Amino acid sequence: MDQRLWKVGELADATGLTVRALHHFDEIGLLRPATRSHAGHRLYTADDVRRLYQIIALRHVGMPLREIAQALDGPGDDLVRAVDRQLEHVDQVIGRQSQVRQRLLALRHGIHQAREPSIDQLIDTMEAIMNAGYFTPDQLTRARRRHQDPGFAEKFGRWQERCAHLVDEINIEIQRETDPADPAAQALARQWDEAMREMVGDDGHLLSAIYAKIDGKGPEAATHGILDAHAWDYLKRAFAVGYGHGR
Missing domain, CATH: 1.10.1660.10 (Multidrug-efflux Transporter Regulator; Chain: A; Domain 2)
Structure with missing residues (x-):
């Protein structure tokens, strides 16, 4: 031993x-x-x-610290269920990549047959490539439905204003060199998390996919300029320090 x-x-x-x-x-x-x-x-x-x-x-594999604690300290089957949920998520990622692979194989086959791919094929493939690393087909479907809800445009505009205001406040704390563990920074991180959860209907998996997209594409490109790189880095450090304290 x-x-x-x-x-x-x-x-x-x-x-x-x-x-x-x-x-x-x-x-x-x-x-x-x-x-x-x-x-x-x-x-x-x-x-x-x-x-x-x-x-x-x-x-x-993306499990929040709060759930990890519950899984490790609960009955043995709690850990099994937690791992099963993460395996399901990984399987979804693999499924998305498989869809991209099938579309690419179809394009390659067409090229080898001296046929020019149709515009629809190119568009479908581009959409699959852009979304494969972030969202499952089900998540994309739910997101489109939310966009089609009456009044969504107005709600989304208010959400953008709220997030832009939060980013301004975050950048003020950055200029002040406030530690991300400071209560003021933690409060801003919680407000950001609440705003994001409100936008996705408290769908944790969709929120995780959005954060992955922000990391993958860069905050400015992924949020259309609302979130800048300095604010995103600061938020991530605040999340890392404060995760599990009421969030």
């Missing part, structure tokens, strides 16, 4: 996490070190490292 103990800095260096992240995991009860040194420093055991592996693995 491995009897080694890791100090928080050593574990951070070994895993690529930050000391702040490990402190945060301790504060929210997600990963509390089994023991402490005589000086009061955190010391992690092999069992702690195994739990951290599970946390990182589940976080990597």
